[in-house]
Amino acid sequence: MRSYPPTPNSLPDPVRDRVRGYKSDGRNLRTESCSDVFLYTHPLKSDLILKTRDVRLRLQEPDLLAETVALTWLQDKLPVPEYRCFHVEGDMQYLLMTQLEGVTGIHPDVTGDPAHLVAEFARGLREIHAQDIGSCPMDWRMSRFFQWAEDLIDGGVFDDRIPAGGTRDGLREELDAIKAALPEEEDLVFTHGDYCLPNVLFKDGELTGFIDLGFAGVGDRYLDFVSATWTIQRNLGEEWISPFFHAYGLEHPDREKMGTWQSVFEFIFR
Ligand SMILES: Nc1ncnc2c1ncn2[C@@H]1O[C@H](COP(=O)(O)OP(=O)(O)OP(=O)(O)O)[C@@H](O)[C@H]1O
Numbered sequence: 613m614r615s616y617p618p619t620p621n622s623l624p625d626p627v628r629d630r631v632r633g634y635k636s637d638g639r640n641l642r643t644e645s646c647s648d649v650f651l652y653t654h655p656l657k658s659d660l661i662l663k664t665r666d667v668r669l670r671l672q673e674p675d676l677l678a679e680t681v682a683l684t685w686l687q688d689k690l691p692v693p694e695y696r697c698f699h700v701e702g703d704m705q706y707l708l709m710t711q712l713e714g715v716t717g718i719h720p721d722v723t724g725d726p727a728h729l730v731a732e733f734a735r736g737l738r739e740i741h742a743q744d745i746g747s748c749p750m751d752w753r754m755s756r757f758f759q760w761a762e763d764l765i766d767g768g769v770f771d772d773r774i775p776a777g778g779t780r781d782g783l784r785e786e787l788d789a790i791k792a793a794l795p796e797e798e799d800l801v802f803t804h805g806d807y808c809l810p811n812v813l814f815k816d817g818e819l820t821g822f823i824d825l826g827f828a829g830v831g832d833r834y835l836d837f838v839s840a841t842w843t844i845q846r847n848l849g850e851e852w853i854s855p856f857f858h859a860y861g862l863e864h865p866d867r868e869k870m871g872t873w874q875s876v877f878e879f880i881f882r
Pocket residue numbers: 641642643644645646647649661663673674693709710711712713716806810811823824825826
């Protein structure tokens with residue numbers, strides 16, 4: 613059982629030192645993942661966000677070390693939270709960062725004008741994809757992506773899907789078949805990795821920040837298109853997908869490639 617919400621007294625020393633004098637109302641801001649997310653406020657200093665994760669849960673979700681690596685690499689490149697500290701204690705990881713101002717892309721203040729919202733959402737993605745990938749240490753190229761997925765199979769993460777009498781080979785074959793349908797040549801850019809509306813911040817109607825970067829790294833551009841279209845469909849309506857691609861500057865996205873990457877995501881995250 614988790615002992616949440618974490619009060620400053622229940623935090624490991626290095627984290628507690630960082631939030632001394634701060635208060636949290638204990639409200640968990642997490643969206644769908646297995647991380648817990650708390651806001652710590654201070655009358656004089658920048659507000660902080662504490663993200664915690666039990667590494668034994670949902671191994672197919674990124675851990676906070678991956679998010680820390682991404683966050684620190686991105687510090688002067690994109691508008692992301694300022695990194696404050698990362699700590700591991702037993703099975704728990706702790707990541708402390710500054711709170712970005714504004715509201716997320718699912719707030720009624722911004723969803724009220726979907727045309728403007730998808731234009732900003734597309735502009736944000738262009739900014740991400742325009743990063744120079746030369747020195748990027750986070751790798752989500754296909755070779756690593758599928759190695760990671762195979763490791764998840766080998767680690768038993770999807771064993772509950774194996775029919776009675778079956779083996780993990782069935783899962784490996786399913787994944788291999790999806791992989792075989794992807795074009796061999798990758799369209800490599802810097803990808804956010806979970807580019808959805810709850811993971812972007814808006815201020816005065818403009819997209820001003822990116823959060824939740826545990827899956828960020830060098831990968832195929834379509835990785836971000838899968839999350840972007842999924843969130844648009846879910847939070848705004850399917851009719852806003854085309855305006856999004858238009859604003860991104862891609863009139864005719866490759867539907868087949870997108871469908872195949874969607875199948876990969878469904879395999880891993882369903
Ligand atoms: N640095 C931040 N600045 C402002 N708001 C934040 C920040 N970090 C998190 N939040 C708020 O908390 C919510 C959840 O945080 P986050 O997106 O990092 O985690 P998650 O989606 O629950 O977990 P996961 O990382 O596993 O996807 C965000 O949608 C946002 O509302």
